[in-house]
Amino acid sequence: MVKIVGIAGSLRSTSYSQQALSVVIERVRALGAEVELLDLRELNLPFCDGSDEYPDYPDVEKLRKAVLEADGIILVTPEYHGSLSGVLKNALDLMSFDHFSGKVTGLMSVLGGQSNSNALNDMRTITRWIHAWTIPEQVAIGQVWKAFDQDGNLQDENLSKRIDTFAQSMVENTQKLRGLPQRAMVAS
Amino acid sequence: MVKIVGIAGSLRSTSYSQQALSVVIERVRALGAEVELLDLRELNLPFCDGSDEYPDYPDVEKLRKAVLEADGIILVTPEYHGSLSGVLKNALDLMSFDHFSGKVTGLMSVLGGQSNSNALNDMRTITRWIHAWTIPEQVAIGQVWKAFDQDGNLQDENLSKRIDTFAQSMVENTQKLRGLPQRAMVAS
Amino acid sequence: MVKIVGIAGSLRSTSYSQQALSVVIERVRALGAEVELLDLRELNLPFCDGSDEYPDYPDVEKLRKAVLEADGIILVTPEYHGSLSGVLKNALDLMSFDHFSGKVTGLMSVLGGQSNSNALNDMRTITRWIHAWTIPEQVAIGQVWKAFDQDGNLQDENLSKRIDTFAQSMVENTQKLRGLPQRAMVAS
Amino acid sequence: MVKIVGIAGSLRSTSYSQQALSVVIERVRALGAEVELLDLRELNLPFCDGSDEYPDYPDVEKLRKAVLEADGIILVTPEYHGSLSGVLKNALDLMSFDHFSGKVTGLMSVLGGQSNSNALNDMRTITRWIHAWTIPEQVAIGQVWKAFDQDGNLQDENLSKRIDTFAQSMVENTQKLRGLPQRAMVAS
Numbered sequence: 153m154v155k156i157v158g159i160a161g162s163l164r165s166t167s168y169s170q171q172a173l174s175v176v177i178e179r180v181r182a183l184g185a186e187v188e189l190l191d192l193r194e195l196n197l198p199f200c201d202g203s204d205e206y207p208d209y210p211d212v213e214k215l216r217k218a219v220l221e222a223d224g225i226i227l228v229t230p231e232y233h234g235s236l237s238g239v240l241k242n243a244l245d246l247m248s249f250d251h252f253s254g255k256v257t258g259l260m261s262v263l264g265g266q267s268n269s270n271a272l273n274d275m276r277t278i279t280r281w282i283h284a285w286t287i288p289e290q291v292a293i294g295q296v297w298k299a300f301d302q303d304g305n306l307q308d309e310n311l312s313k314r315i316d317t318f319a320q321s322m323v324e325n326t327q328k329l330r331g332l333p334q335r336a337m338v339a340s
Numbered sequence: 341m342v343k344i345v346g347i348a349g350s351l352r353s354t355s356y357s358q359q360a361l362s363v364v365i366e367r368v369r370a371l372g373a374e375v376e377l378l379d380l381r382e383l384n385l386p387f388c389d390g391s392d393e394y395p396d397y398p399d400v401e402k403l404r405k406a407v408l409e410a411d412g413i414i415l416v417t418p419e420y421h422g423s424l425s426g427v428l429k430n431a432l433d434l435m436s437f438d439h440f441s442g443k444v445t446g447l448m449s450v451l452g453g454q455s456n457s458n459a460l461n462d463m464r465t466i467t468r469w470i471h472a473w474t475i476p477e478q479v480a481i482g483q484v485w486k487a488f489d490q491d492g493n494l495q496d497e498n499l500s501k502r503i504d505t506f507a508q509s510m511v512e513n514t515q516k517l518r519g520l521p522q523r524a525m526v527a528s
Numbered sequence: 529m530v531k532i533v534g535i536a537g538s539l540r541s542t543s544y545s546q547q548a549l550s551v552v553i554e555r556v557r558a559l560g561a562e563v564e565l566l567d568l569r570e571l572n573l574p575f576c577d578g579s580d581e582y583p584d585y586p587d588v589e590k591l592r593k594a595v596l597e598a599d600g601i602i603l604v605t606p607e608y609h610g611s612l613s614g615v616l617k618n619a620l621d622l623m624s625f626d627h628f629s630g631k632v633t634g635l636m637s638v639l640g641g642q643s644n645s646n647a648l649n650d651m652r653t654i655t656r657w658i659h660a661w662t663i664p665e666q667v668a669i670g671q672v673w674k675a676f677d678q679d680g681n682l683q684d685e686n687l688s689k690r691i692d693t694f695a696q697s698m699v700e701n702t703q704k705l706r707g708l709p710q711r712a713m714v715a716s
Numbered sequence: 717m718v719k720i721v722g723i724a725g726s727l728r729s730t731s732y733s734q735q736a737l738s739v740v741i742e743r744v745r746a747l748g749a750e751v752e753l754l755d756l757r758e759l760n761l762p763f764c765d766g767s768d769e770y771p772d773y774p775d776v777e778k779l780r781k782a783v784l785e786a787d788g789i790i791l792v793t794p795e796y797h798g799s800l801s802g803v804l805k806n807a808l809d810l811m812s813f814d815h816f817s818g819k820v821t822g823l824m825s826v827l828g829g830q831s832n833s834n835a836l837n838d839m840r841t842i843t844r845w846i847h848a849w850t851i852p853e854q855v856a857i858g859q860v861w862k863a864f865d866q867d868g869n870l871q872d873e874n875l876s877k878r879i880d881t882f883a884q885s886m887v888e889n890t891q892k893l894r895g896l897p898q899r900a901m902v903a904s
Contacts, residue, residue: 162390163388199351200425200426201351202352234465235429235462235466235469237429237433238387239426241425242425242426242430243426244421244426245421245426266642266670267642267643268644269610269645270465270469270645273646273841274462274465277422277840278421278423280422280850280854281422281423285849287849288844288847288848328892329889329893422833455831456831456832457653461653464652464653464656465652468652468662468664468666476656476660478656482830513705516705516707517701539763540766575763575803576727577726578726608764609845610844611842612805613805614764614802614803614804615763615806616802617802617805617806618805620797621801621803650838653799654798654799657834
């Protein structure tokens with residue numbers, strides 16, 4: 153079974169990145185993947201100072217182990233200042249190509265204003281730099297403050313379909329690239 | 341007198357980014373600018389959680405005030421994973437276009453391997469996003485572990501000249517763009 | 529008097545890039561600049577083959593001369609495949625930092641779909657590579673097919689104001705960076 | 717059998733991009749792929765003017781057909797002004813996601829000066845925009861004027877090994893992503 157880990161790069165208590173990640177990770181699960189959510193708000197991570205080990209921060213090892221054991225990783229970031237959040241970049245800085253090499257990543261972003269691809273572009277370069285694949289499908293959710301209803305469901309049908317396509321590509325192509333058996337999938 | 345603040349995005353105890361910043365900031369000072377070094381290793385900054393204020397972290401205000409009062413800002417980052425460090429991006433995330441709008445920035449990076457412009461490219465997009473100017477001159481120092489001698493001086497004469505040009509552009513054009521009087525400058 | 533040249537990177541007979549360029553160049557003119565429009569549909573340019581000279585194509589020299597004599601250059605591109613058009617990039621490839629060094633550029637893009645900054649980001653890296661300044665203000669016009677009325681005027685008031693700001697920054701800052709006298713400007 | 721098409725974005729008579737493409741395409745062939753070289757110096761292509769069809773330029777259809785029938789495409793560009801060549805971008809502009817969707821691309825660049833990833837980064841965004849996969853392996857050949865011997869062989873052993881890895885990834889992963897049978901491969 154393909155194993156997918158999700159990480160969202162926002163520490164807001166009411167984070168839209170986390171909401172978007174929850175939506176996509178549920179769809180990935182419905183397609184038969186084993187999933188794990190890593191909530192950076194609950195991990196106690198240090199700023200990367202270039203060290204290999206962070207003995208005072210056992211959550212560094214927890215983060216690394218989860219990614220190391222994953223076949224695929226979904227990264228969701230708020231777009232801050234035309235790029236990914238420093239919080240998410242720092243979490244990635246705490247890892248290396250040891251953890252990502254040959255893995256498959258999928259990228260999403262959320263924005264308060266109109267949609268844009270800056271953070272996604274930067275992340276695509278970064279994931280390549282750590283030797284990961286990145287699926288061609290990507291989703292930037294603009295004006296994210298009106299994207300979800302009270303139950304955390306997406307209000308826009310077209311956006312919801314794009315996330316279905318994203319999830320399906322993530323599972324199917326991770327299986328292909330990782331040489332895992334491909335089970336018949338039922339769309340969520 | 342033009343006021344230039346320098347920030348380096350590495351927390352290593354023996355940081356090459358900090359060494360590179362020291363070199364350039366001294367040259368900017370020699371050209372008549374008032375300078376201030378903000379060492380992120382000495383500031384106690386939180387991860388950005390999207391809040392406007394961080395009352396438990398007075399150094400946020402110290403960082404913001406220094407940038408707000410500056411005419412120009414020099415940013416030096418290690419290139420991690422094909423982009424700027426999460427540490428530096430997080431420091432920028434704690435500020436906004438309120439602090440950078442109309443200011444002049446200069447960008448440098450250091451790399452352990454061969455030179456590349458990934459971090460500089462991402463930073464150039466980011467500084468624009470917060471409404472700052474960025475000087476065309478930029479410096480990426482590859483194989484930085486052999487760039488400095490024991491006294492922190494640059495070993496390569498060509499690189500040293502490029503940093504002279506960078507410093508001169510930084511001071512001269514900040515004066516022009518900020519409408520400050522241009523005093524005769526003596527090259528360092 | 530500051531001299532601004534405009535180049536649009538589309539060869540369509542009914543080009544929105546050309547329409548957008550006409551709008552902004554008129555505003556730049558109204559602010560007191562001397563302007564020149566270079567219409568790539570009317571220039572007979574070759575594909576760049578790395579030669580220094582193209583004796584069979586006198587319009588190469590015409591293009592180069594216009595840019596060489598300009599203080600600032602406004603570039604407008606359609607966003608094709610997440611970047612600037614090959615047509616515009618080829619025109620830039622026919623020139624070098626000899627023509628752009630120390631000049632001021634302003635960047636705009638037009639898109640059939642929703643707004644995005646991919647082409648603008650790539651152009652900002654390119655203009656830096658040829659040693660030009662680029663103003664922080666930039667404009668991406670999404671769904672450009674509904675942006676203009678029959679007379680070529682912008683339908684959206686906010687967009688029109690952003691282009692005013694762009695034009696004003698272009699003229700004012702080109703004067704500053706080029707050391708030209710700054711005359712009192714009247715907003716268009 | 718997996719089918720790979722190669723396109724180099726330089727029109728120089730003695731093009732290093734074409735030399736680099738020849739090297740990699742031979743290695744891809746040695747790994748069992750069917751290969752085709754499209755030499756843009758021999759195709760008579762127009763500037764893209766946004767038309768769907770170019771009846772006066774039958775080579776447009778030849779280019780499109782070759783890419784349409786390919787499983788994978790290797791793109792090699794000279795890095796001009798910090799991006800891919802206008803010549804190559806224009807060739808891509810003449811095609812669309814109809815031709816690239818679901819295909820696998822591999823990216824290389826050549827530079828006269830020191831190595832850099834600007835053109836590769838821009839191409840990675842572009843290939844995604846037309847819905848293609850891009851392999852994580854990429855090669856930028858700096859100081860390319862000393863890279864080849866008189867017979868067109870690579871002089872640097874490490875570079876040669878990196879191109880082996882590139883070719884192997886290209887063939888192997890195109891088979892996986894395209895659902896083609898994977899034959900035992902013998903390294904070239």
